[in-house]
Amino acid sequence: MELQNDLLIRAAKGEKVERTPVWLMRQAGRILPEYRAVRNRLSGFIELAQTPELAAEVTIQPVDILGVDAAIIFSDILVIPEAMGLPYEMVEKKGPRFPKTISTDEDLKALKKADAKSDLGYVLEAIKITKKELNGRVPLIGFAGAPWTIFCYMVEGHGSKTFSKARRMLYNDPMMADQLLKLITDSTIEYLKAQIKAGADIVQVFDSWAGILGPEQYQRFSMKYIAEICDAITEVPVTVFSKGAFFARSEMRHLNCETIGLDWSMDIQNSRRLIGENKTLQGNLDPCALYAPDVEIEKATKKMLDEFGTSRHIANLGHGVYPDIDPNKVKVFINTVKEYSAKLRSTEI
Numbered sequence: 001m002e003l004q005n006d007l008l009i010r011a012a013k014g015e016k017v018e019r020t021p022v023w024l025m026r027q028a029g030r031i032l033p034e035y036r037a038v039r040n041r042l043s044g045f046i047e048l049a050q051t052p053e054l055a056a057e058v059t060i061q062p063v064d065i066l067g068v069d070a071a072i073i074f075s076d077i078l079v080i081p082e083a084m085g086l087p088y089e090m091v092e093k094k095g096p097r098f099p100k101t102i103s104t105d106e107d108l109k110a111l112k113k114a115d116a117k118s119d120l121g122y123v124l125e126a127i128k129i130t131k132k133e134l135n136g137r138v139p140l141i142g143f144a145g146a147p148w149t150i151f152c153y154m155v156e157g158h159g160s161k162t163f164s165k166a167r168r169m170l171y172n173d174p175m176m177a178d179q180l181l182k183l184i185t186d187s188t189i190e191y192l193k194a195q196i197k198a199g200a201d202i203v204q205v206f207d208s209w210a211g212i213l214g215p216e217q218y219q220r221f222s223m224k225y226i227a228e229i230c231d232a233i234t235e236v237p238v239t240v241f242s243k244g245a246f247f248a249r250s251e252m253r254h255l256n257c258e259t260i261g262l263d264w265s266m267d268i269q270n271s272r273r274l275i276g277e278n279k280t281l282q283g284n285l286d287p288c289a290l291y292a293p294d295v296e297i298e299k300a301t302k303k304m305l306d307e308f309g310t311s312r313h314i315a316n317l318g319h320g321v322y323p324d325i326d327p328n329k330v331k332v333f334i335n336t337v338k339e340y341s342a343k344l345r346s347t348e349i
Contacts, residue, residue, distance in 0.1 A: 001131070001135070001136045002136055003136050003137075003138070003139055003201070004136050004137055004138075005069055005137060005138045005139075006139065007019070007020075007021035007069050008021040008023070008069050008070045008138070008139050008141075008201075008202065008314060009139055009201060009202060009237060011280055011312065011313065011314050012202060012237040012239070012258040012259050012280050012314065013237060013258060013280075014258070014278070014280060014311070014312050016311075017345075018342060018345060019337075019338055019341040019342035019345060020305060020308075020310075020313050020314070020315045020337055020338075020341035021069040021070065021314050021315065022068060022069055022314070022315040022316065022333075022334050022337040022338065023062075023068040023069055023070040023072065023141070023314070023315075023316060024062070024066075024068065024316060024317055024320070024321045024330065024334075025072075025241075025316060025317060025319065025320040025321065026320030026321050027062040027066065027068055027072065027321060027330075028058050028059050028061060028062055028071070028072060028074045029058075029074075029321075029323070030323035031321055031322075031323060031324075031325055031326075031327050031330060032058075032061055032062070032065060032327055033327075034058075034061050034065065035058050035061055038054055038057060038058055039058075041054075042054070044090055044092070045076070045090045046076075046089075046090050048074070049074060049075050049076055049079070049122075049123075050122045051122075052122055052125035052126040052128075052129055053126075053129060055073070055074045055075065055122075055123075055126035055130075056074075056126050056129040056130040056133060058074045059071050059072065059073050059074045059126070059130045059140075060130060060133055060134060063134070063137060063138055065327065066327065066330055066331060066334055067331070067334055067335070067338075068138070068334060069138055069139075070138050070139045070140070070141050070202075071130060071134060071138055071139075071140050071141065072140075072141040072142075072143060072204075073123065073126060073127055073130060073140060073141065073142055073143070073195070073200070074126070075123050075126070075143070076090075076096075077143070077144060077145030077149065077150065077206055077208070078096055078145070078150070078153060079120055079123060080114055080120075080144060080145065080150055080184065080187055080188060080191060081098070081150055081153065081154050081184075082119075083114035083115070083116075083119035083120050083187065083191075084111045084112060084113070084114050084183065084184070084187055085110060085111045085112055086098060086100060086101075086102070086111065086154055087099070087100075088153070094158075095158065095159045096153060096158065096159065097157065097158045098153060098154065098157040098158065099157075100157075101154060101155055101156065101157040101165075102154045102155050102180060103155065103165075103169075105176065108176060108179060108180055108183075111180075111183060113183060113186050113187050113190070114187035114190065114191060115190075116190045116191045116193070116194035116195075117194060120191055120194070123191075123195070124194055124195065124197075124198040125198075127140065127142065127195055127198040127199050127200055128198050128199055130199070131198075131199035139201035139202055140199060140200055140201050140202075141200065141201070141202050141203065141204055142192060142195035142196065142198075142200030142202070142203040142204075143195075143203060143204040143205070143206060144188045144191055144192055144195075144203070144205060144206070144229075145188075145205070145206050145207075145208065146205050146206060146207035146208075146210070146222060146225070146226050146229075146240075146242070147181045147184040147185045147188060147222070147225040147226070147229075148181070148207060148209065148210065148213070148218075148221055148222035148225065149206065149207050149208045149209045149210070150184045150188075151166060151177070151180055151181055151184060151221075152166040152209045152212075154180065154184075155169055155180075162212065163209060163212055167212070167213070167217075170217060170220075170221055177221060178221075181221060181225050182225070184225075185225045185228050185229060188205075188229055189228070189229055189232045189233070192229070192233055193232075193233065193235070196233070196235045196236050200236065201236055202236050202237045202238070202239065203233060203236060203237075203238055203239070204238075204239040204240075204241060204261070205226060205229055205230075205238065205239070205240050205241070205257075206241055206243075207222060207226065207240070207241065207242040207243065207245065208243055209243075209244075210222060210242035210243055210244050210245035210248070211242075211243055211244015211245055211246075212244070213245075214247075215247045215248065218245055218247070218248055219248070219251065222242070222245075223248060223251060223252075223255075226240055226242075226255065227254075227255055227256065230255050230256040230257045231256050237257075237258040237259065238256075238257040238258060238259070239257065239258065239259035239260070239261055239282060239314075240252065240255055240257050240259070240260055240261065241260075241261030241263075241282070242261070243263045243319060244263060244265070246265060246266050249266070249271055249274040249275050250274045250275070252274075252275055252279070253274070253275045253276040253278070253279060257279070258279065258280055259279065259280040259281070259282050259314060260275050260279050260280075260281055260282065261281075261282040261283055261284075261316070262281055262282065262283035262284035262318060263283065263284060263318040263319055264283070264284050264285065264286035264287070264317070264318025264319065265318070266283075266284060266318075268281070268284065268304070268307040268308055269307060272308075277312070279312070280312040280313065280314060281308060281312060281313055281314075282313070282314040282315075282316050283314075283315075283316050283317065283318050284304070284316070284317070284318040285300060285301060285304050285315075285316075285317050285318060285333065286300075286317070286318055287317045287318065287319050287320070287321055287322050287325070288322070289301075289333075290317075290321070290322075290325045290326075290329045290330060290332075290333060291325065291329070292329075294329070294332045297329060297332045297333055297336065298332060298336045301315075301332075301333055301336040301337060301340065302336065302340050305337065305340055305341055305344065306344075310341070310344050310345050310348060315337040315341070317333075
């Protein structure tokens with residue numbers, strides 16, 4: 001099906017666009033009362049993610065309500081460890097928790113490579129339903145967690161400021177760490193390919209915990225496996241978002257992907273210099289800017305757009321939108337991107 005609005009795909013490929021496309025990480029979620037109304041009918045987040053019709057409904061909500069240029073399938077990065085044999089729980093106001101973790105060879109042997117069709121069929125079904133209901137209005141983004149980030153949760157068992165158990169394994173048993181990371185990588189490649197087959201127009205790899213590693217370890221235990229994923233996904237454009245990995249930007253230019261996401265701590269012009277002209281950059285307004293008065297949101301958004309310029313940019317926040325941000329503030333950001341970026345291009349000679 002031909003896309004009516006293909007700005008995101010064209011921008012990712014470096015093609016000329018009439019204005020900068022815009023979407024938000026975590027746009028399908030808690031900022032919207034409409035999302036909460038659907039969520040409250042169920043036992044919680046996991047049941048919603050595993051109910052394809054409802055996952056599709058909340059995926060489409062931001063397209064209708066906020067006017068974003070893409071939908072991102074409502075799911076979670078932690079469906080991969082669950083499909084590998086390590087189930088998780090989502091504890092209200094605390095986040096994910098794994099009752100069992102990976103710490104021994106026996107734990108590792110108990111895992112399997114995820115089978116996307118049988119283990120993650122509910123995500124694929126949600127993608128198919130979403131694609132049908134979007135009817136080509138905007139592209140659909142598929143996604144997965146980067147192997148290092150998934151590894152963190154599987155070894156630590158929950159969110160952490162330091163992920164010291166996960167990082168300890170890199171020092172004490174690097175061979176076991178590599179085996180687990182490779183299994184996650186293989187599972188993720190198959191999962192992303194299945195998402196694309198189901199209808200995803202572009203995919204994003206989230207390395208949420210990139211910034212807790214030093215440069216050498218990031219190369220060794222994260223970038224290496226992200227590169228393997230990028231090399232394997234040839235069907236659609238790929239975006240890599242490595243939060244906090246400011247030190248790896250010059251290496252990111254070598255990734256076989258179209259787009260690099262920037263968090264709000266990464267200077268735009270310096271990032272462009274380090275990453276090069278052959279990649280699209282995505283981001284990177286500080287999510288907290290959306291707590292400001294409307295006039296300040298407009299000012300910050302215009303400043304961001306001026307710094308990125310009019311080529312190879314996808315507007316987004318530098319991280320996921322925070323749950324207590326007013327949806328009307330999000331609309332100010334989105335509308336400013338649309339209007340101001342179109343104006344910038346109209347003045348080009």
